[in-house]
Amino acid sequence: MSGVGYKQWEKISKALKSRAEAIRKAxxxxxxxxxxxxxxxxxxxxxxxxxxxxIADFDLLKDTQNNVAEMVWAKEExxxxxxxxFQIH
Structure with a gap:
């Protein structure tokens, strides 16, 4: 996670720990x-x-029936x- 500030790293780390079981099940x-x-x-x-x-690292999403790039959450804006x-730069 190079290039991520310490505070952002802490937030990401805490979020991953709290959701680890859900991530494992998925x-x-x-x-x-x-x-x-x-x-x-x-x-x-x-x-x-x-x-x-x-999300760009998830190449597996390219093999889905739906075009993920057209989803609302995938738009650059x-x-x-x-x-x-989230004040991420």
Missing amino acids: LDAYNELALLMTPPRQTLTFNQALEMVT HHEAMRLH
């Missing part, structure tokens, strides 16, 4: 389904998922609004 569900797909998709470890800091709201 990851387990993804890994089960990934193996059932044709062709099978890449499975992920918990550490690999945590290293994916931005909404990213900028979130950065301003």
Whole structure:
């Protein structure tokens, strides 16, 4: 998490710790389904998922039926609004 200020790192760390069980359950569900797909998709470890800091790192979303790039939350202007709201530079 280089380039992230200490306060932001602390917030991210606390959020991940409080949501670790939910992240693990979602990851387990993804890994089960990934193996059932044709062709099978890449499975992920918990550490690999945590290293994916931005949504751009989730290449697995490119294989979905819906175009993720067209979703409201994927628009650049909404990213900028979130950065301003959370004071992330």
